[in-house]
Amino acid sequence: MTILRIQNLGKAYKRYFSHWARLAEWCLPSSRPRHHVHWALQDVNCEIRHGEAIGIVGMNGAGKSTLLKIIAGTTQPSSGSIEMNGRIAALLELGMGFHPDFTGRQNVVMAGQLFGFLVEEIKAILPEIEAFAEIGDYIDQPVRTYSSGMLMRLAFAVATAQRPDLLIVDEALSVGDSYFQHKSFRRIRTFRDEGTTLLLVSHDRSAIQSICDRVIVLHDGKVVKEGPAEEAMDFYHALLAARDVKLIRQERQTYGKVQTISGGGEVTVSEIRLLTEDGKPVEAIETGTNVRLEITARVNKPVSEAVMGFMIKDRLGQIMYGINSYRMGQTIEHLTAGEQMVFCFQFAMNLGKGNYSITTAISKMDSHLADNYEWCDGGVIFSVLNTKKADFAGSVSLDATLSVQRLSVSPEAKQDDKS
Amino acid sequence: MVNTQIKAIWSYRGFIWGSVQREFQSRYRNSLLGSFWAILTPLATILIYTLIFSRLMQVRLPGMNDTLAYSIYLCAGILTWGLFAEIIGRCQTVFLENANMIKKLTFPRICLPVIVVLNAGLNFLIIFGLFLSFLVLVGKFPGWVIVALPPVLIIQIALAIGLGVSLGIINVFFRDVGQFIAIVLQFWFWFTPIVYPASVLPESILPWYRLNPMVSVVSAYQSILLYGQWPQWSTLVPATLIAISVCLLAIALYRRRAGEMVDEI
Numbered sequence: 001m002t003i004l005r006i007q008n009l010g011k012a013y014k015r016y017f018s019h020w021a022r023l024a025e026w027c028l029p030s031s032r033p034r035h036h037v038h039w040a041l042q043d044v045n046c047e048i049r050h051g052e053a054i055g056i057v058g059m060n061g062a063g064k065s066t067l068l069k070i071i072a073g074t075t076q077p078s079s080g081s082i083e084m085n086g087r088i089a090a091l092l093e094l095g096m097g098f099h100p101d102f103t104g105r106q107n108v109v110m111a112g113q114l115f116g117f118l119v120e121e122i123k124a125i126l127p128e129i130e131a132f133a134e135i136g137d138y139i140d141q142p143v144r145t146y147s148s149g150m151l152m153r154l155a156f157a158v159a160t161a162q163r164p165d166l167l168i169v170d171e172a173l174s175v176g177d178s179y180f181q182h183k184s185f186r187r188i189r190t191f192r193d194e195g196t197t198l199l200l201v202s203h204d205r206s207a208i209q210s211i212c213d214r215v216i217v218l219h220d221g222k223v224v225k226e227g228p229a230e231e232a233m234d235f236y237h238a239l240l241a242a243r244d245v246k247l248i249r250q251e252r253q254t255y256g257k258v259q260t261i262s263g264g265g266e267v268t269v270s271e272i273r274l275l276t277e278d279g280k281p282v283e284a285i286e287t288g289t290n291v292r293l294e295i296t297a298r299v300n301k302p303v304s305e306a307v308m309g310f311m312i313k314d315r316l317g318q319i320m321y322g323i324n325s326y327r328m329g330q331t332i333e334h335l336t337a338g339e340q341m342v343f344c345f346q347f348a349m350n351l352g353k354g355n356y357s358i359t360t361a362i363s364k365m366d367s368h369l370a371d372n373y374e375w376c377d378g379g380v381i382f383s384v385l386n387t388k389k390a391d392f393a394g395s396v397s398l399d400a401t402l403s404v405q406r407l408s409v410s411p412e413a414k415q416d417d418k419s
Numbered sequence: 420m421v422n423t424q425i426k427a428i429w430s431y432r433g434f435i436w437g438s439v440q441r442e443f444q445s446r447y448r449n450s451l452l453g454s455f456w457a458i459l460t461p462l463a464t465i466l467i468y469t470l471i472f473s474r475l476m477q478v479r480l481p482g483m484n485d486t487l488a489y490s491i492y493l494c495a496g497i498l499t500w501g502l503f504a505e506i507i508g509r510c511q512t513v514f515l516e517n518a519n520m521i522k523k524l525t526f527p528r529i530c531l532p533v534i535v536v537l538n539a540g541l542n543f544l545i546i547f548g549l550f551l552s553f554l555v556l557v558g559k560f561p562g563w564v565i566v567a568l569p570p571v572l573i574i575q576i577a578l579a580i581g582l583g584v585s586l587g588i589i590n591v592f593f594r595d596v597g598q599f600i601a602i603v604l605q606f607w608f609w610f611t612p613i614v615y616p617a618s619v620l621p622e623s624i625l626p627w628y629r630l631n632p633m634v635s636v637v638s639a640y641q642s643i644l645l646y647g648q649w650p651q652w653s654t655l656v657p658a659t660l661i662a663i664s665v666c667l668l669a670i671a672l673y674r675r676r677a678g679e680m681v682d683e684i
Contacts (some may be wrong), residue, residue: 022592073525076678088525096521099441099630101448110441113434114526 001050003197008080009044011066012037040066041221055208057236058218075191086165100144107143111158125161152164156184163191168199205233205317231258238262263374267304267362271296272379282313285349287386287397293345299335306332308343311359326366350397353386356367427527438534468493480616494550495644496613496637502543503579509535510583510588518684532584561647571639574659581665588672591680632658662664
């Protein structure tokens with residue numbers, strides 16, 4: 001069942017050259033328009049079903065906030081339609097409408113009224129709100145005496161007092177200390193399990209990939225990518241570097257993964273090979289063994305300098321390790337068109353068991369955000385096995401050793417035990 | 420449209436009533452005398468005008484000769500004008516004052532002017548109730564004629580709401596309106612027979628004077644409260660028509676500009 005259907009949604013802001021221009025337009029309705037229109041959102045189409053978790057990512061100014069405001073209903077769209085079935089709660093502006101001079105309890109009632117509840121309905125859920133916020137006797141003190149953490153806790157408890165059908169969560173949401181953060185995320189997860197649709201805005205890749213089923217990438221007010229979390233997040237990261245949708249292409253590989261490539265294309269990777277020490281290609285590697293990563297690059301246009309780097313990411317997209325030629329003291333200068341280079345990185349695969357992917361990047365400098373020649377996500381997929389070492393937890397092999405010393409207990413100490 | 424707005428107001432009645440209470444409480448919360456100030460301020464105004472106009476400048480009402488009559492005349496105009504000016508003044512800034520809430524929360528915006536009107540009404544009820552008790556005390560209560568008050572009040576409140584909401588919406592787009600209206604209200608006050616009787620005016624400006632809808636409204640209050648006579652209903656017809664038109668204007672403006680307003684605040 002669809003909970004939210006957005007069709008051809010657009011939001012335009014009118015920009016007048018002066019206030020007089022607006023006055024003229026108001027008073028002379030037949031005259032030419034005296035403003036120009038800035039589209040913050042354009043042609044957004046999306047359908048969200050019950051119980052889905054959707055991530056929304058995009059650079060600053062991409063239109064995320066505008067979209068959320070329209071979904072939450074504070075702003076009206078300029079074109080298109082939005083159809084909503086159910087109650088929305090937005091954890092965007094916690095504590096809005098709290099009045100400093102009134103007690104926590106009075107403010108809870110007021111906030112509830114602002115959500116459209118009646119006093120009796122709020123009174124019924126008040127004990128639960130109090131219990132969740134854990135602010136104790138402060139509930140009867142004016143909220144100006146609260147610490148900011150207490151205020152946020154109370155506001156969060158109010159906003160989530162009743163399970164909404166659609167919950168909008170902003171990543172900037174940090175509610176109190178880590179204890180309460182866990183508690184609030186537990187509540188959000190419970191809501192999700194009970195069927196609440198989640199809309200998560202975040203830049204945190206692991207948060208998005210661990211929670212969301214689908215991700216929408218916004219760029220310049222348009223949806224440039226919508227798809228499974230990992231694929232869309234790769235696209236988003238490519239976008240951060242390329243800043244232009246046209247420079248990004250995604251290819252579905254034979255193994256089912258999607259490879260995301262972006263960049264100006266001055267220098268491109270033609271082959272990535274993961275080899276054992278003696279030069280045999282591998283896809284499954286025993287943890288702790290030495291490997292060679294061979295990256296072949298071709299120069300398509302002459303460039304003054306190039307830096308080659310690689311990163312190993314786990315299945316959630318978290319970076320396990322990454323380094324580049326610049327940081328390793330090797331600068332490659334004066335590259336001519338047609339030239340080929342083979343970079344060979346050697347290292348011991350000290351990772352825990354699991355699936356990993358390799359990202360390669362060629363850029364002019366240490367950072368790929370300026371003059372990115374090519375950025376390729378998900379180029380090589382490999383897995384790490386652990387059949388020989390002790391079965392350890394986590395993704396880093398620290399090769400711990402163990403010695404146990406058992407100390408014999410002296411007779412006096414035994415006496416002490418008895419007494 | 421009007422129907423859905425009324426429904427929205429009804430379903431947010433909890434919020435509206437809560438806000439009215441909260442505003443009333445917060446105004447006097449940190450003061451020692453509390454809501455006593457709500458009475459002291461207009462009392463001071465009445466005292467000053469009575470002293471200056473009745474005592475010093477010897478303004479006399481036709482057919483009446485005592486100071487008390489002048490005070491009643493003054494109260495009839497000043498208290499009701501206070502309600503009128505409060506609704507207009509607060510309505511025209513209500514959207515700007517609550518910009519944060521409007522931008523960040525979803526609720527029917529129409530609740531905001533409703534809260535303003537209810538609050539102004541509450542203040543008015545307190546002070547006017549005291550005034551009526553005072554009339555009973557000095558034996559000047561007008562009697563049955565008092566039932567003519569509510570219809571006149573309704574006309575006046577409708578006029579104030581229509582003007583206030585229209586100006587409130589325009590004020591979001593053109594901030595000059597707020598400054599301008601403060602000046603206009605001052606002129607309007609002195610262009611209405613509140614402090615002085617209309618009889619002192621020169622003949623030549625009377626045609627202009629009659630264009631002011633508040634003249635007939637305030638005169639109606641004075642005839643009820645001071646003279647104990649029924650108001651001349653026919654004089655109130657233009658004021659009623661003007662009130663209806665400004666209310667329609669407010670609805671039209673709200674309908675066209677409410678969405679755009681959020682982007683502009």
